[in-house]
Amino acid sequence: MMELEKMGKYAFEVGMYRPPSEGGSSSLLLRFTRNCPWNQCAFCGMYKHEKFSLRSLEEIQGDIDSIAGLVRDMQSLSLALGHAGRISRDVILAMIEKEPELNTSHGFAMVINWLSSGGKTAFLQDGNSLMMDSGKLMEALRHLRSTFPSLERCTTYARSKTLSRKPLEELTGIRQAGLDRLHVGLETGDETLLKKIKKGVTAQEHIEGGRKAIKAGFQLSEYWMPGLGGREDWQNHARNTARVLNDINPHYIRSRPFSPWLDTPIHEECEKGTLTLLSARERLIELKLMIETLDVTSRVCFDHAGNDWVNRNGRLLFSHSYEGYKFPEEKTRVLNLISEGIEIQ
Ligand code: SF4
Structure with missing residues (x-):
């Protein structure tokens, strides 16, 4: 189960699942791999009908850059509207007017929640990010941390x-x-x-x-x-x-x-x-x-x-x-x- 949404120029993938604590802190959800590489646990239906796949470093970095672009454009809009960079309701509505596809986007809602919670935490989806080549995972993490310095905690399933x-x-x-x-x-x-x-x-x-x-x-x-x-x-x-x-x-x-x-x-x-x-x-x-x-x-x-x-x-x-x-x-x-x-x- 996955979501690759039509979000105009801000396309990025969002997976289905995250631990409760990452929902409560409104984490930024970033899809580093798709689904579960094991997928055999007898009690689990999370990724049952989906196939595991790795994502390339370029794809992951592309998603991070897309989200960064979305955040930047919202902040510029906020300044232009006299909201001092705050992501207010008016800013969100103005953004949707510019990019109507954002209106029905789960990814857009996720980014808004993340920003309104202070942009402090991120969760790497899906079922086992440590399946990635360690070098690539490190590079993706460094890109994430340098793109969003507000992040205080980054977590994943393993x-x-x-x-x-x-x-x-x-x-x-x-x-x-x-x-x-x-x-x-x-x-x-x-x-x-x-x-x-x-x-x-x-x-x-x-x-x-x-x-x-x-x-x-x-x-x-x-x-x-x-x-x-x-x-x-x-x-x-x-x-x-x-x-x-x-x-x-x-x-x-x-x-x-x-x-x-x-x-x-x-x-x-x-x-x-x-x-x-x-x-x-x-x-x-x-x-x-x-x-x-x-x-x-x-x-x-x-x-x-x-x-x-x-x-x-x-x-x-x-x-x-x-x-x-x-x-x-x-x-x-x-x-x-x-x-x-x-x-x-
Ligand atoms: S997601 Fe976790 S619980 Fe489900 S099959 Fe994979 S390893 Fe098992």
């Missing part, structure tokens, strides 16, 4: 397998070229479940990849999936996920609860009855075991919309803050919230 294979010096170079944070889909630390969901990575590779990313200087954000093992495997899933995370000790641990995506192999398993979904209460019991086993100095986050457990006032049980709860300091607080949730679900 697979543990790729991280475990990339030499440390290359990862360090990529970090120094301006990539700050990696979002990795751990999903589970349980070996049997990793095979079952066709994650294409072992628990050991998750650990090696994660540790290497931290050593290279990245902030590391690991996503795991409560409920992924169903009633059949919940205890192994909870314990082994915590154990692998203990070995990595990433900066962020983010919970993205499992929900079967139509038209995926795991959805078929649910239909056949070989995987039994956990109830909201059972998922909290699983979460309790996972959190009890966790021994990290990470921030534990529930920023995905799927963390929809409620408390006794009918409000969200956990904060959906992108910075979550600091462990170990707030571990007891999280366990108390889980107990409250178990009582009332």
Whole structure:
């Protein structure tokens, strides 16, 4: 799934997906590769019917230059209208009058959101930017950083397998070229479940990849999936996920609860009855075991919309803050919230 829009002279590609925290900070979305090079995870429908492809350095730099041109032209228009360079509603309307195709453009809306949030963060799409040749990735990052000096943080998705294979010096170079944070889909630390969901990575590779990313200087954000093992495997899933995370000790641990995506192999398993979904209460019991086993100095986050457990006032049980709860300091607080949730679900 991709978008190459007709935006007059400002053509650039925008992919579909980004982590919740990159939406909240209204990141600039830049497509460095298309879709997912692995594309086999049994629970994932994100890029199912799309083929992975690399983009050339010229294409990526062309997109960055296009966006820079759009920003420059909006700022000139703003000055001409007496708005002192501010991207006001009048400036946006005047811009659309000049280039009517911008009116229906998702990319244009994304750039406006990014600018109105201060132009501080960028996210490189799609599923695993580290598949790029390291030299090209570094060059693209340097071009991005010099074109938009307002950027304070640049992040992307990465697979543990790729991280475990990339030499440390290359990862360090990529970090120094301006990539700050990696979002990795751990999903589970349980070996049997990793095979079952066709994650294409072992628990050991998750650990090696994660540790290497931290050593290279990245902030590391690991996503795991409560409920992924169903009633059949919940205890192994909870314990082994915590154990692998203990070995990595990433900066962020983010919970993205499992929900079967139509038209995926795991959805078929649910239909056949070989995987039994956990109830909201059972998922909290699983979460309790996972959190009890966790021994990290990470921030534990529930920023995905799927963390929809409620408390006794009918409000969200956990904060959906992108910075979550600091462990170990707030571990007891999280366990108390889980107990409250178990009582009332
Ligand atoms: S690696 Fe990520 S994007 Fe690719 S199939 Fe697996 S979950 Fe989906």
